[in-house]
């Protein structure tokens with residue numbers, strides 16, 4: 001099994017609920033699959049080139065405008081290949097302003113590529129990344145359920161983007177209520193960590 005860890009958090013793991021969930025999941029997964037090939041992309045430490053004025057035309061097939069753009073396109077290609085090679089993708093992310101940190105969106109903009117992970121057919125768009133599984137490890141300050149559920153635009157966004165490229169097997173491990181601090185936040189993280197250990201048994 002090829003596993004890709006996608007870390008979308010500038011914090012160290014000791015200070016991050018989403019990274020603690022991811023760590024617990026990976027520990028349990030590694031114990032079950034000692035032969036798993038694991039790669040990591042740390043979106044706040046590894047380069048993820050943004051789609052800018054020069055990258056945009058190159059993204060649509062124009063020759064790179066200069067050496068720097070060619071280098072960025074090569075890096076984007078390597079990130080896409082890394083994703084394509086994974087059977088299981090584990091994404092750890094905080095909720096920021098009801099959505100994703102910008103580097104996670106930058107990664108999404110790198111791996112959703114027409115002709116690679118999706119294509120347009122006469123019958124409509126078709127996902128080409130079918131068969132991959134994704135585990136989302138999400139922490140948020142608030143609790144979004146019932147009347148406030150719609151404020152969470154992070155989970156629906158990720159599920160829409162993943163679904164568009166054919167990935168429908170998406171597990172969610174979440175530690176909400178971190179904003180309350182103290183024992184409540186610790187209990188939420190501990191519950192999600194325990195759930196992560198159990199969830200790993202399904203892989």
Ligand SMILES: Cc1cc2nc3c(=O)[nH]c(=O)nc-3n(C[C@H](O)[C@H](O)[C@H](O)COP(=O)(O)O)c2cc1C
Nearest residue numbers: 016017018019094095096097098139140141142178
């Ligand atoms: C820039 C920023 C924006 C945030 N926006 C939200 C938000 O919209 N809703 C929310 O519930 N929590 C929000 N939070 C709180 C985080 O989601 C919370 O601290 C969570 O524990 C972060 O995950 P982590 O512990 O893995 O870093 C925000 C935190 C930061 C730093």
